[in-house]
Amino acid sequence: MNKSMRDAFGEVMVELGKLNSKVIALTADLGSSIRLNDFAEKFPDRFINVGVAEANMIGLGAGLALESFVPFCTSFAVFVSGRCFDQIRVSVCQNKANVKLVGSHYGFTNAGDGASAQSVEDIALMRSLPGMTVICPADANEVKKAVFKMAEMPGPMYLRLSRAETPLFTPKNAEFAIGKAQVLKTGKKVTVIACGSLVYAALQAAEKVNGEVINLSTVKPLDKETILASVKKTGRVITIEEHSVFGGMGSAVAEFLGQEYPVPIKIIGIPDVFGESARSYEQLLDKYGLNAENIIKAFKG
DSSP, X not given: OEEEHHHHHHHHHHHHHHHOTTEEEEXXXXXXXXXXXXXXXXXXXXXXXXXXXXXXXXXXXXXHHHTTOEEEEEEEHHIIIIITHHHIIIIIITTTOOOEEEEESBTTSSGGGOGGGOBSSHHHHHHTSTTOEEEOOSSHHHHHHHHHHXXXXXXXXXXXXXXXXXXXXXXXXXXXXXTOOEEEEOOSSEEEEEOGGGHXXXXXXXXXXXXXXXXXOEEESOOHHXXXXXXXXXXXXXXXXXXXXXXXXXXXXXXXXXXXXXOOEEEXXXXXXXXXXXXXXXXXXXXXXXXHHHHHHHHHO
16 A cells, blocks of 8 residues: 555644644645645644745744744755755754754655755755754654654654655554664664665565665664664665765764774665656656665675
């Protein structure tokens, strides 16, 4: 079964809105794309569309957070992370404001709109900011759990959502904790670390290479303990993500292991390019090797 993360986000925001009257949803004219129509209908006094003014949305969100509200500022990942970087840095992070940033349509999942609407660098931007938590759920089930946890925990947070329908494979009753990775499959020959929708590809590949699969749903803070325990057993690491190979999840893992426990590591992701248009999301995944087959090749290489 497949389900879009953005659809799950829209559903959980309505659930959260019923439970917490402090939750406010903000959008920069993309409420429909990020599935906030139901929230807007049920809680019109807690829904703000600022228009095509993303930076202004961040300023509003910071002000609301400082007045004890829980604002979720939503847009495409490429816009909320890049166009608003200065406002996030100064208004949100320097104030430790309780703003929840939501970037949808990450990576190649917005295939038809091309490079200007596809984010290949948002993890790098957000994890570079002091105090920012970066969350990249594996599927729609984890999105719902992550949103509830985000509302409970104070501080700036960034949530990454896929536009495309992707496999729904994590158990609904599985525990989810921000800052904690999950070992989804044990193995002996290689540690395969993945985030987002490519965790499913990692599981497929691991069956062929006796790999241990870690779902790194929180990229920052890094669950160093879980990573280190696995790597000490396997002695080899492959990471895969729908993000640039520069500055993303793989970089975070390499930075940590390079200092604490150096081992051979292969980072699989989007090379030093912008996105591009395609007839389908799957075409771009295949072109750039973001699949189980490429993980298996990396292991054999």
